[in-house]
Amino acid sequence: MNNTKETIKLMACIDCLLVIANDDTNEMGNDTVGAIRGGIKDWWAEGYILVPGDDSDTFSRARCEVCSSTLAGARHEIIALAR
Numbered sequence: 001m002n003n004t005k006e007t008i009k010l011m012a013c014i015d016c017l018l019v020i021a022n023d024d025t026n027e028m029g030n031d032t033v034g035a036i037r038g039g040i041k042d043w044w045a046e047g048y049i050l051v052p053g054d055d056s057d058t059f060s061r062a063r064c065e066v067c068s069s070t071l072a073g074a075r076h077e078i079i080a081l082a083r
């Protein structure tokens with residue numbers, strides 16, 4: 001089965017990974033949680049569901065592709081699957 005076209009690899013911040021993997025928002029402020037849930041909802045509206053990937057970069061200044069955070073830090077792979 002070749003469905004690579006239906007899969008997009010994203011790099012997301014640790015907060016997004018925690019929410020996507022475990023729905024863990026314990027340590028986060030309302031603004032952060034709102035940005036993450038908004039990002040997940042936007043991907044959903046585009047036709048994708050987000051699941052945790054395997055890779056992680058140790059450090060990056062790249063914008064988080066889920067919540068758009070520009071805070072430097074670890075980035076983790078998130079896979080967007082066509083739903």
Ligand SMILES: [Zn+2]
Pocket residue numbers: 012013014015016036064065066067068069
């Ligand atoms: Zn994020």
